[in-house]
Amino acid sequence: MRPPHTAKRGFFLPLTTGDAGEHSLIERIRERAGAPRRDVVLGIGDDAAVLETVRGRPDVVTTDSLVEGIHFKLEWTPARALGRKAVLVNLSDLAAMGATPRAILLSLCLPSALPLAAFDDLIEGVAAEASAAKCSLVGGNITASPGPLVINVTAIGSAHPRRVLRRSGGKPGDELYVTGTIGAAAAGLEMLLGSPADRVGEHAAACLDRYYIPPSRVSCGRTVAGDRAASACLDLSDGLGDAVRQMAGASGTGASIDAKALPVDEAARAWWTSTGADAISKAVTGGEDYELLFAVPPKRRRAFARALAKAGQVPFTRVGSLTTAKKCVMATGESELELPSGFQHFIVKVQ
Amino acid sequence: MRPPHTAKRGFFLPLTTGDAGEHSLIERIRERAGAPRRDVVLGIGDDAAVLETVRGRPDVVTTDSLVEGIHFKLEWTPARALGRKAVLVNLSDLAAMGATPRAILLSLCLPSALPLAAFDDLIEGVAAEASAAKCSLVGGNITASPGPLVINVTAIGSAHPRRVLRRSGGKPGDELYVTGTIGAAAAGLEMLLGSPADRVGEHAAACLDRYYIPPSRVSCGRTVAGDRAASACLDLSDGLGDAVRQMAGASGTGASIDAKALPVDEAARAWWTSTGADAISKAVTGGEDYELLFAVPPKRRRAFARALAKAGQVPFTRVGSLTTAKKCVMATGESELELPSGFQHFIVKVQ
Numbered sequence: 001m002r003p004p005h006t007a008k009r010g011f012f013l014p015l016t017t018g019d020a021g022e023h024s025l026i027e028r029i030r031e032r033a034g035a036p037r038r039d040v041v042l043g044i045g046d047d048a049a050v051l052e053t054v055r056g057r058p059d060v061v062t063t064d065s066l067v068e069g070i071h072f073k074l075e076w077t078p079a080r081a082l083g084r085k086a087v088l089v090n091l092s093d094l095a096a097m098g099a100t101p102r103a104i105l106l107s108l109c110l111p112s113a114l115p116l117a118a119f120d121d122l123i124e125g126v127a128a129e130a131s132a133a134k135c136s137l138v139g140g141n142i143t144a145s146p147g148p149l150v151i152n153v154t155a156i157g158s159a160h161p162r163r164v165l166r167r168s169g170g171k172p173g174d175e176l177y178v179t180g181t182i183g184a185a186a187a188g189l190e191m192l193l194g195s196p197a198d199r200v201g202e203h204a205a206a207c208l209d210r211y212y213i214p215p216s217r218v219s220c221g222r223t224v225a226g227d228r229a230a231s232a233c234l235d236l237s238d239g240l241g242d243a244v245r246q247m248a249g250a251s252g253t254g255a256s257i258d259a260k261a262l263p264v265d266e267a268a269r270a271w272w273t274s275t276g277a278d279a280i281s282k283a284v285t286g287g288e289d290y291e292l293l294f295a296v297p298p299k300r301r302r303a304f305a306r307a308l309a310k311a312g313q314v315p316f317t318r319v320g321s322l323t324t325a326k327k328c329v330m331a332t333g334e335s336e337l338e339l340p341s342g343f344q345h346f347i348v349k350v351q
Numbered sequence: 352m353r354p355p356h357t358a359k360r361g362f363f364l365p366l367t368t369g370d371a372g373e374h375s376l377i378e379r380i381r382e383r384a385g386a387p388r389r390d391v392v393l394g395i396g397d398d399a400a401v402l403e404t405v406r407g408r409p410d411v412v413t414t415d416s417l418v419e420g421i422h423f424k425l426e427w428t429p430a431r432a433l434g435r436k437a438v439l440v441n442l443s444d445l446a447a448m449g450a451t452p453r454a455i456l457l458s459l460c461l462p463s464a465l466p467l468a469a470f471d472d473l474i475e476g477v478a479a480e481a482s483a484a485k486c487s488l489v490g491g492n493i494t495a496s497p498g499p500l501v502i503n504v505t506a507i508g509s510a511h512p513r514r515v516l517r518r519s520g521g522k523p524g525d526e527l528y529v530t531g532t533i534g535a536a537a538a539g540l541e542m543l544l545g546s547p548a549d550r551v552g553e554h555a556a557a558c559l560d561r562y563y564i565p566p567s568r569v570s571c572g573r574t575v576a577g578d579r580a581a582s583a584c585l586d587l588s589d590g591l592g593d594a595v596r597q598m599a600g601a602s603g604t605g606a607s608i609d610a611k612a613l614p615v616d617e618a619a620r621a622w623w624t625s626t627g628a629d630a631i632s633k634a635v636t637g638g639e640d641y642e643l644l645f646a647v648p649p650k651r652r653r654a655f656a657r658a659l660a661k662a663g664q665v666p667f668t669r670v671g672s673l674t675t676a677k678k679c680v681m682a683t684g685e686s687e688l689e690l691p692s693g694f695q696h697f698i699v700k701v702q
Contacts, residue, residue: 041409045601046518047447047586048413050510053404058392062399062490063456063505069497070460096398105414107458107503109421139413146420147498152458154414154505159401167397235398250396 022142025119029106029137032123036136039102049138051103057158060099064090068111068148076192079118081212082151083125088214089237090155091133092290095217096235098165098225099157101133106140109150122151133218163225165233170251170295172324174231177304177316179217179291182240183268183279184210186286191271206267214290221292223311229304232295240319241284241341243293245328251295254325257284257339259332263317284330285340295322373493376470380457380488383474387487390453400489402454408509411450415441419462419499427543430469432563433502434476439565440588441506442484443641446568447586449516449576450508452486458503460496473502484569514576516584521602521646523675525582528655528667530568530642533591534619534630535561537637542622557618565641572643574662580655581647587640591670592692594644596679602646605676608635608690610683614668635681636691646673 029044036043041050053059066072066086087104094101106126110119130137135155188211191198199208217235224230232251234243240262248255264283272279294316296304308314320331328339380395387394392401404410417423417437438455445452457477461470481488486506539562542549550559568586575581583602585594591613599606615634623630645667647655659665671682679690 041512042515042517047444047584048411048450048506048508050448050515051410051412052512053408053410055406057404059402059404059410059507060399061402061454061456061505061507063458063503064492065458065460065494065503067460067494067496070495093398097401099399103412105412105505107414107416107505109416109418109499109501141415141503143416143418144421145418145499145501148460148496150460150496150501150503152414152416152492152501152503154412154456154458155399156410156412156507157399161392161403164393164401166393233398 025142028120029123029140032120032127033137034127034131036138037102037134040136040138043136043138049103049105051138051156054158056161058161060094060097060157060159060164061154062090062093063152063154064093065150065152067150074149077212079121080125083122084129084213086151086153087126087129088216089290090153091129091216091218092214092235092237094155094157095221096165096233096292097159098163098221098233099159100222101135101155101157101218103136103138103156104130105154106137107152107154108140108142109145109148110142111145111147111149114149133216159225163228165221165225165230167232167234167247168250170232170247170253170322171297172253172322174295174297174322175301175318176244176255176257176320176322177294177296178236178240178263178319179220179308179314179316180215181263181265182236182289182291183283183286184265185214185288186282187265187268187271188212189288203267203270207265207271210265211288214288217290217292217314220308220311220314223307224294224304227303227307229300229307230294230296234293236289236291236293238287239285239341240289240293241339244320244339245341247293247295248322248328251322254323255320255328255339256323257320257330259330261317261319281340376493379471380474380491383471383478384488385478385482387489388453388485391487391489394487394489400454400456402489402507405509407512409512411445411448411508411510411515412505413441413444414503414505415444416501416503418501425500428563430472431476434473435480435564437502437504438477438480439567440641441504442480442567442569443565443586443588445506445508446572447516447584447643448510449514449572449584450510451573452484452506452508452569454487454489454507455481456505457488457491458505459491459493460499460501461493462496462498462500465500477504484567510576514579516572516576516581518583518585518598519601521583521598521604521673522648523604523673525646525648525673526652526669527595527606527608527671527673528645528647529587529591529614529670530571530659530665530667531566532614532616533587533640533642534634534637535616536565536639537633538616538619538622539563540639554618554621558616558622561616562639565639568641568643568665571659571662571665574658575645575655578654578658580651580658581645583646585644587642587644589638590636590692591640591644592635592690595671595690596692598644598646599673599679602673605674606671606679606690607674608671608681610681612668612670632691
């Protein structure tokens with residue numbers, strides 16, 4: 001998967017040819033969705049989908065969308081990757097609650113210029129990630145769009161009622177851990193916004209891949225929640241700085257982050273070294289990491305490490321603590337700064 | 352509520368001012384959403400919402416969106432009405448399954464030119480219809496839009512597992528019934544696409560109101576499903592002709608509709624008489640009625656009538672039957688035509 005994406009040749013969307021158009025697209029989705037899970041009583045094709053619930057387990061529901069010109073450009077992004085990402089960003093929200101995904105709904109606003117082959121690729125990406133998470137694509141909606149392509153996914157999961165991971169459960173003294181690495185997706189986005197020369201080489205490939213395809217931390221969130229190994233959790237959609245602020249705000253605590261401890265992705269660090277930027281600051285404010293931030297009471301530290309080992313040896317790093325002070329700071333060794341935050345998706349006119 | 356809608360003066364959306372913008376909009380939504388139902392374990396403000404399920408009852412889930420330039424124009428439509436309609440079209444899908452709504456998620460793509468007062472009105476409309484249906488607005492998502500305003504709603508309900516109303520359950524000989532009247536929303540849309548003079552008078556007001564605010568048939572669908580008084584059901588989003596075709600197709604039957612029996616709305620009939628159009632053909636192909644089409648086995652005819660009386664004296668009309676022939680026809684008295692269908696939303700460039 002490498003940019004730039006060149007639209008494949010083929011038929012264009014039949015949305016302007018009456019109902020038959022929409023119905024035929026739904027049929028293409030049904031073909032690609034595969035066989036549903038056994039708890040899907042009724043899948044694609046009726047007014048609504050019907051799903052068995054899990055006895056004693058509440059539903060956990062979230063929705064998130066990718067918008068052309070805000071979250072992606074079609075020239076950059078293979079349609080299959082878009083479909084995968086639209087699912088993964090929603091699964092990331094379920095992961096942050098400790099929930100197990102069961103089903104997704106897909107709502108599409110389609111510009112008529114979208115090639116049918118790109119539509120098929122997009123659906124295949126959606127179906128592939130739904131399938132990898134053992135959840136079913138059970139329904140959705142298709143409308144035309146007079147502007148951008150909009151991919152809205154709703155994810156439905158289940159969680160143990162007393163093991164839901166809220167962002168508000170942190171206490172002063174809890175240790176803050178982040179899974180995986182941070183910064184590579186933001187570096188990848190910078191490369192896409194830059195020149196073709198920026199997108200050459202191994203480091204670039206690693207950052208771009210990470211921008212296209214977020215990690216899946218579903219088993220990680222579920223295992224930590226199941227073992228009650230954390231007091232709070234949040235996913236990193238708008239950067240570590242933003243996530244720490246939100247967790248501290250919801251928990252009524254402050255937070256202190258150790259800049260030297262941050263697991264900045266190596267390829268991203270190399271990129272920012274080459275551009276002369278401050279890698280720490282970039283990585284803390286860069287969005288779309290889709291890693292998990294956990295608050296862990298010190299006495300659950302070992303249980304937390306065991307849970308992440310069980311979840312498939314997911315790497316994790318201690319990055320700081322929640323504090324009693326009502327402010328969020330980053331210690332750099334010499335001094336203490338206010339914790340940077342404030343990632344914003346790029347906004348371009350697409351027409 | 353009368354067109355044309357003039358955007359209120361006020362602040363514009365703070366989406367371009369960083370994270371604080373999105374967070375402040377979420378706060379405005381939370382203020383307007385009101386207190387959630389008791390089965391909402393966790394509502395607006397975390398990575399996902401948590402909802403208790405109803406023991407032994409499967410989830411019924413659907414998603415639908417309104418797109419500026421496809422489903423509405425902002426100049427025409429009060430933002431509060433848009434919010435109400437975005438909820439009602441989803442509740443209509445739940446009604447058609449015989450489900451009881453529990454919660455909705457709201458995903459918005461917001462153009463930066465949308466006045467903040469219009470945003471507030473939209474949210475108030477969403478909250479009002481959610482509240483009227485005794486369901487909670489539990490979460491959602493906000494992104495900027497480089498083009499149209501997109502309002503995507505996901506509705507989550509519950510149904511009795513053996514009383515779900517599918518569209519595929521019809522049998523030859525079943526009688527077809529439709530609730531309320533058809534055609535007024537399509538007539539209202541024609542008036543909006545026409546000249547200001549078309550939108551004057553009592554008939555116009557009735558059609559426009561119907562275009563803005565679909566009926567809510569939730570209790571109707573639930574009662575009929577609970578009493579097992581119908582074999583199949585579908586809501587009329589793209590016209591009666593389309594709904595009949597879809598039900599017959601899914602049920603493996605044909606259908607015969609009696610043109611003279613159709614409950615064409617009086618105001619719509621007056622409009623089409625004034626334009627010289629064929630009211631029957633217009634009403635059958637016009638979309639956005641959001642009434643329910645039921646297939647009822649002859650021996651359940653009385654149970655069906657009792658169920659609609661219980662649901663609040665909802666008016667209904669027998670419009671035809673499912674047949675063994677594999678075609679859908681409309682009898683006009685003298686002759687038999689192929690059943691017209693094929694409503695399509697208007698498509699305009701919004702930029």
